[in-house]
Amino acid sequence: MSLTIAERWFETRRIDDDITLLWEPHVVPLLRCNIWHVRGRDRDLLVDTGMGIASLRHAARHLLEKPVLAVATHTHLDHVGGHHEFAERLVHRLEADSLREPGRLATLSTADWAPEEVAMMRNAGYEVPGALITALPHAGYKLSDYRRLPAAPTVIVEEGDVVDLGDRQFDVLHLPGHSPGSIGLWESKTGTLFSGDAIYDGPLLDQLPRSNVADYLRTMRRLRELPVRVVHAGHDPSFGRDRLKQIAEAYLKRRDSKAA
Ligand SMILES: [Zn+2]
Ligand SMILES: [Zn+2]
Numbered sequence: 001m002s003l004t005i006a007e008r009w010f011e012t013r014r015i016d017d018d019i020t021l022l023w024e025p026h027v028v029p030l031l032r033c034n035i036w037h038v039r040g041r042d043r044d045l046l047v048d049t050g051m052g053i054a055s056l057r058h059a060a061r062h063l064l065e066k067p068v069l070a071v072a073t074h075t076h077l078d079h080v081g082g083h084h085e086f087a088e089r090l091v092h093r094l095e096a097d098s099l100r101e102p103g104r105l106a107t108l109s110t111a112d113w114a115p116e117e118v119a120m121m122r123n124a125g126y127e128v129p130g131a132l133i134t135a136l137p138h139a140g141y142k143l144s145d146y147r148r149l150p151a152a153p154t155v156i157v158e159e160g161d162v163v164d165l166g167d168r169q170f171d172v173l174h175l176p177g178h179s180p181g182s183i184g185l186w187e188s189k190t191g192t193l194f195s196g197d198a199i200y201d202g203p204l205l206d207q208l209p210r211s212n213v214a215d216y217l218r219t220m221r222r223l224r225e226l227p228v229r230v231v232h233a234g235h236d237p238s239f240g241r242d243r244l245k246q247i248a249e250a251y252l253k254r255r256d257s258k259a260a
Contacts, residue, residue: 010035020063027053028132033078036232042166043067045165047196051078053108053133053146057085070085072091073185074092076208079234083099083151084150089155091155092174094181109143163185173186173222175199177198192230195223196233204216204251
């Protein structure tokens with residue numbers, strides 16, 4: 001297979017004075033995670049860090065003037081690949097071990113996936129091509145070079161903990177279902193939610209090895225009531241309260257035998 005060399009690995013879009021979105025255009029949509037940089041008075045946040053194929057620290061260097069806390073909304077491959085580049089790393093207790101020790105096979109070739117896994121992703125509505133990237137980060141890069149490096153957590157959180165940037169405070173919401181230690185960061189003052197993969201505007205995955213539908217139903221009932229202004233999610237475009245309610249209600253209708 002011949003892939004071209006990417007001119008740059010990350011794209012960047014300024015959302016407002018303090019929030020910048022970064023993403024990896026040459027990663028297939030299934031694994032193309034949103035990376036959110038939030039500027040604070042005393043320190044910055046990076047909400048998720050992408051695949052770890054190329055250096056996020058280098059790509060985001062113009063944004064990184066202060067100490068930065070790398071948050072893992074959860075520890076799936078596409079969200080924590082760059083965590084090892086940052087000294088401070090935050091994760092929920094239930095996924096601390098998987099941030100520390102990448103257990104599952106990290107691969108850029110879906111030939112390495114179990115056939116059931118490929119079928120499940122397709123059933124959910126994703127395209128699953130043979131290669132998970134559509135360009136190479138640099139000349140000579142091979143798909144088999146890809147590794148996820150361990151990144152020991154420095155901050156382990158639970159529901160109700162507060163992440164304080166000095167001028168902005170985010171409450172940790174435990175939002176399990178997609179994965180056991182999925183968290184959201186909720187700033188009630190501005191109605192801003194960083195939701196990870198608990199909710200995004202695309203096909204939701206609740207059949208992964210550590211997913212739990214009963215937990216996901218509870219998470220959706222909770223999110224439905226949250227007075228959000230904007231949700232910056234783990235994938236796909238951001239959305240507001242009406243769309244959040246639609247997504248949550250569609251999920252409840254689909255999975256809740258007792259109806260929404
Ligand atoms: Zn995920
Ligand atoms: Zn994801």
